[in-house]
Amino acid sequence: MTDPLVARMRPFGTSIFAEMSALAVRTGAVNLGQGFPDTDGPPEMLAAAEAALRGGRNQYPPGPGIPELRAAVARHQRRFWDLGYDPDGEVLITAGATEAIAATILALCEPGDEVVCFEPFYDSYAASIALAGAVRRPVTLFPDESGRFVFDPDRLRAAFSGRTRLVLLNSPHNPTGKVFSPAELSLIAALCRENDVYAVTDEVYEHLVFTDSGAPHVPLATLDGMRDRTLRISSAGKTFSCTGWKIGWVSGPKDLISAVMRVKQFLTFVNGGPFQPAVAVALDLPDTYYRDFRDGLQARRDRLADGLARAGLRVLPSEGTYFITADVSSTGTADGIAFCRELPERAGVAAIPTQVFYDDPEPARTLVRFAFCKREEVIDEAVRRLAGP
Numbered sequence: 001m002t003d004p005l006v007a008r009m010r011p012f013g014t015s016i017f018a019e020m021s022a023l024a025v026r027t028g029a030v031n032l033g034q035g036f037p038d039t040d041g042p043p044e045m046l047a048a049a050e051a052a053l054r055g056g057r058n059q060y061p062p063g064p065g066i067p068e069l070r071a072a073v074a075r076h077q078r079r080f081w082d083l084g085y086d087p088d089g090e091v092l093i094t095a096g097a098t099e100a101i102a103a104t105i106l107a108l109c110e111p112g113d114e115v116v117c118f119e120p121f122y123d124s125y126a127a128s129i130a131l132a133g134a135v136r137r138p139v140t141l142f143p144d145e146s147g148r149f150v151f152d153p154d155r156l157r158a159a160f161s162g163r164t165r166l167v168l169l170n171s172p173h174n175p176t177g178k179v180f181s182p183a184e185l186s187l188i189a190a191l192c193r194e195n196d197v198y199a200v201t202d203e204v205y206e207h208l209v210f211t212d213s214g215a216p217h218v219p220l221a222t223l224d225g226m227r228d229r230t231l232r233i234s235s236a237g238k239t240f241s242c243t244g245w246k247i248g249w250v251s252g253p254k255d256l257i258s259a260v261m262r263v264k265q266f267l268t269f270v271n272g273g274p275f276q277p278a279v280a281v282a283l284d285l286p287d288t289y290y291r292d293f294r295d296g297l298q299a300r301r302d303r304l305a306d307g308l309a310r311a312g313l314r315v316l317p318s319e320g321t322y323f324i325t326a327d328v329s330s331t332g333t334a335d336g337i338a339f340c341r342e343l344p345e346r347a348g349v350a351a352i353p354t355q356v357f358y359d360d361p362e363p364a365r366t367l368v369r370f371a372f373c374k375r376e377e378v379i380d381e382a383v384r385r386l387a388g389p
């Protein structure tokens, strides 16, 4: 039998996450591969979800999302980023950031249109671009001498063509932990304006920029001339430790949101009825929630970084997100995939080789991504195991 799968999806096999998580389960390894927290989110949010579940909010919410959540999303962006969006027409609630990304690309890209994106990229980007029949034009992020991930501005400029439809930007960036600097964002914005293309920004880690990062988080939509050409995506999963709820949102000018809505209504229509009011409560939590959340992750980043260094690995700086990168070449390994395949058996820890997020893995052959969004005792156990007997 020939493969029944459409040709454009055949390059996308089972993900490395599935392979490494299965390996972790089989070997009893501490799983620092997949990036989900192992504690629940704020109690106010959980109580609101419980009340909604028992309070008759279990049917289809309105297509764009419940009004109280759209209003909370708009308030939140005004509070933190001074960005104004009309909750009626400029905010759309989606099934996580993943659906927002897919619906946006499917809504905006004709077959053959090009999407400029930075590699390594989050695994759903390439698949969503392929589903739309569009073409990805990756620009490579690679570590400089200090270990900070950078790109060649000429390569970025050269990635634009007459077929470019949009730039897809993720900052703070998974898997590298990079926060794009103001200078880098200015260049990206200038190229969007010069080439008259849209920007789609994945900002799910908007609240996870560490205090010792070189730059604060700056939404691309706040730069000159960018608000009206940018679709800004975020999600509750990472900020409120509820990745299983899949409540995301996209904000932008009315005509773009309306286009995304046209596609989204036939993907999931709606989702997460009782979770929507709960996320509205979470978004309105005081600034102290967001600060403590960041500080807690930063402390765990440092805990894991120290442990990785003590285990003899070279640790690259992590400015944000749930992730930190280590260079494993010091262990005599030339390939991160081989290293990650044997690590659960050898040391009882699972991690993800960074190269799987690249089209051209060359700059990341020996880089490995570790997640630190875990309880302190879990991180300590992983560190103990990595240090060896």
Ligand SMILES: *Cc1c(COP(=O)(O)O)cnc(C)c1O
Binding pocket: 095, 096, 097, 098, 099, 122, 170, 173, 174, 202, 204, 234, 235, 236, 237, 238, 243, 246, 247, 248
């Ligand atoms: C986790 C993650 C997503 C997916 O978010 P959901 O809300 O779970 O769909 C998207 N982009 C990046 C960079 C992520 O790390």
